[in-house]
Amino acid sequence: MAMMNKTRDLIEGIVREASQKWALNRETSLKDEIEEMCQSPSGRRKWISHLSPIANVVVGRCSQILNVSMDELQSNFNSEASETIRSSSNYARNFLEYSCFRTLALYTQVSGHLSDKAFRRLAFDMMLAWEAPSAASQPTLKVAERTTGYEAFSRIAPAIPIIADVVTCTDLFDVLTSSTGGRLTFAIYEKYLGALDRAIKKMKTQSESSLLSDLRHRREERILEVDGTLTTQPVLEHIGTATRPGRLILTDHALYFEALRVVTFDKPKVYELADDLKQSIKPELTGPWGSRLFDKAVMYKSISLLEPVIMEFPELTGHFRRDYWLAIMREVLYAHRFIQKHAIKGVEKEETLSKAVLGVLRVQAIQDLVSSAHVKYETLLMFNLCDQFPGGDVILETLASMITSRRLDRTNQSSCGNGMYSLSALGILSNLGLVSQISMENKLLVSEIVVGEMTSLERAVNVARINYKHLEKAQASINGVKVDGLDAKLAVMKELLQPMIKLQDFLISVARWDEPIKSTIFCSLFCFIICSIEATFQADYKRSFSAVELFSLKSHLGRAGNG
Known part of the structure; x- marks a missing residue:
């Protein structure tokens, strides 16, 4: 050393x-x-x-x-x-x-x-x-x-x-080029690298802290993200009818929840991501008394739990906080599923986890640069994307082959590589100080880029993206083809119902707070209308009640006069 x-x-x-x-x-x-x-x-x-x-x-x-x-x-x-x-x-x-x-x-x-x-x-x-x-x-x-x-x-x-x-x-x-017409400027590139540098320093600080020190030591886990440390923005854990605020911690092996006490946190509960427990993580709706109103939560299920656990990420507008956590939790889970499926061990396993860690760091950097409303986090995370992308299974098979078949030949390589290949993910994490320095016998030649050639991984990704574009074109052709007979009648009905469909889409968008300004205006207007109707109703009720009282009084006076 x-x-x-x-x-x-x-x-x-x-x-x-x-x-x-x-x-x-x-x-x-x-x-x-x-x-x-x-x-x-x-x-x-x-x-x-x-x-x-x-x-x-x-x-x-x-x-x-x-x-x-x-x-x-x-x-x-x-x-x-x-x-x-x-x-x-x-x-x-x-x-x-x-x-x-x-x-x-x-x-x-x-x-x-x-x-x-x-x-x-x-x-x-x-x-x-x-x-x-x-x-x-x-x-x-x-x-x-x-x-x-x-x-x-x-x-x-x-x-x-x-x-x-x-x-x-x-x-x-x-x-990165969404605002510059598909060309990358140095100003944006420099800001991106600066955001990456800040994300790395934050992860170093978290991993070097005393958080979960006893639990993390066994597997040398790295802390990827922490949320709920602010009392004004806690994470809520729902188990059955019980709800507790607390702090949520994600490592590259597990999810930990520490319930909040008066001044400290409870002993952490562990929700495993590395072991094969038939886990599933998906978005969930929550609300008071078991209602399903707010789309701001994540549900974790596994065979080790008697009932699902729901983690809620409250925020005033949108569900971007939940979407971010959903994506990074799934990235760790999918990375371990990949490791289990291909029986990857040792330094090759560390290389795989390093790819997931680097993906999380990039997403954290992008959060600093771009509004969350315009980012689909799952498209920036390798294992998330392959889980959803047509041909993603082929990409992962190719990646597995690269990881398990290439090991660095230390007799032919210098300490920094021979230049024909780019760096491995594990090598860059070692250079960044996020893992202990790796010796030459533990280095991997699993670079994704090779001088003058396309690697098998690049070819698999290109084929998958080309096929996806063809699929999109074919779907567009199907949607745009002329119809006749019964299909024509259905098409006419669809056109007649188009205003209702648009209204439904608008209401769903408002409920999800996809555009906070529109949702705020709609809610304010809706509340104003409700208040106006209530005020009108109360005024009419008072007038009606007054008329009844007057009529009763006249009747009473009339009977008194007759008496």
């Missing part, structure tokens, strides 16, 4: 020194740096003729961080890459990927790299260079300096598993 710490300290020193030199020398913008290289390719800077100006800049930075010359870096690529990759028409892009993967594998061993502005800029510039890697491709500098597209993001971002993974990469990119 001491040797590993010394090696890490040495790596950190080399990388920090190189990045500081680059930062000090880089007094101009990327555009000016490229223009300088274009004007004097044989000057003080090294120039590789196969590469575009921006690719030369990025490879130059990589060589400084790796502490090798650009010529040596290219020579290493030529010796390590297969003949197919070297002779490919995409030689420039393949060499760029190799340089990027090697650099990222080394750079991510530096503690706090996500908060390093030089790392953020370099990781983004790698994507810009990927879009125009060869000398023949000359992008418009003004455009290239600002945004990058999906293809570049999907090749470079998953090389750092904390930033993205192959399965959910498309959905993550769509969320």
Whole structure:
């Protein structure tokens, strides 16, 4: 362990020194740096003729961080890459990927790299260079300096598993570019990495705290999320007719609920996610006296419980808090089901759980950037998405094959990998300090990205997404096809009932608080109408009562007069 710490300290020193030199020398913008290289390719800077100006800049930075010359870096690529990759028409892009993967594998061993502005800029510039890697491709500098597209993001971002993974990469990119027309800006990318850094620090703090210290020690569980610590926003546990407020804690193995006392919390109840107990987790409705009014709860069932447990997440508007917890609880449960189904053990099991942990961290980061109303959490979590996605079973079978069949050959790999493969999830968690440092014999070669090739996982994801698009088109065609006979009559009836259907959809949307402003206005208006009707009724009642009293009085007076 001491040797590993010394090696890490040495790596950190080399990388920090190189990045500081680059930062000090880089007094101009990327555009000016490229223009300088274009004007004097044989000057003080090294120039590789196969590469575009921006690719030369990025490879130059990589060589400084790796502490090798650009010529040596290219020579290493030529010796390590297969003949197919070297002779490919995409030689420039393949060499760029190799340089990027090697650099990222080394750079991510530096503690706090996500908060390093030089790392953020370099990781983004790698994507810009990927879009125009060869000398023949000359992008418009003004455009290239600002945004990058999906293809570049999907090749470079998953090389750092904390930033993205192959399965959910498309959905993550769509969320990040929802306000920028499908192109990723550096400003948003930098904010995203900053949010990731904060999520990691929060998880570290929670896992290093005294929360569940005795219970977590046995399985070295990591705390992923905690809710209900504020008395103004508790989690409510419903078992039968009993309801108790308290604190809910999710680890990568179980769910813990600590009921709230006056000043402390009760001994935690454990709801297992790792063991095979036929568990199910699904959304649930709650309300006073057993009514089903509020869509803000999650129901947990297992064969170890006599009756289901309902966890309610009260909030004034919407059910985003519940949706978030539902997604991350299911992610842990589905990850363990995957492990059980494929009998995954040892370091391979840790790799699988690491993928789930990284997915939760990314969702937490996205929560900082995007309104919860516009995010479907399950699409950003690998095991959630595969559970719902057509072809998801094939994706998981491919992932299982990758995890169980690839183990790092320590005789052929350097301490940071040979550059042909990207990092593993377990490796990045180790670098981030969320798991103990792993030795070489325990490293895995289960990267999702390979230089110059599509991995089997990438192919499975692409096929599944293509088939899903075809399915959507086919469904749209079925919905839009002309009908006759009985179908025509049903279609006419449907059109006649369309206003009622729209009213029903509107009322459901209001009840779910999908759009809080509309729901608030509707409720206020509805309350005003009810109050107005009640006031009118009371006024009419009083007038009627007064008339009856007057008539009775007249009758009484008349009888008195006659008497």
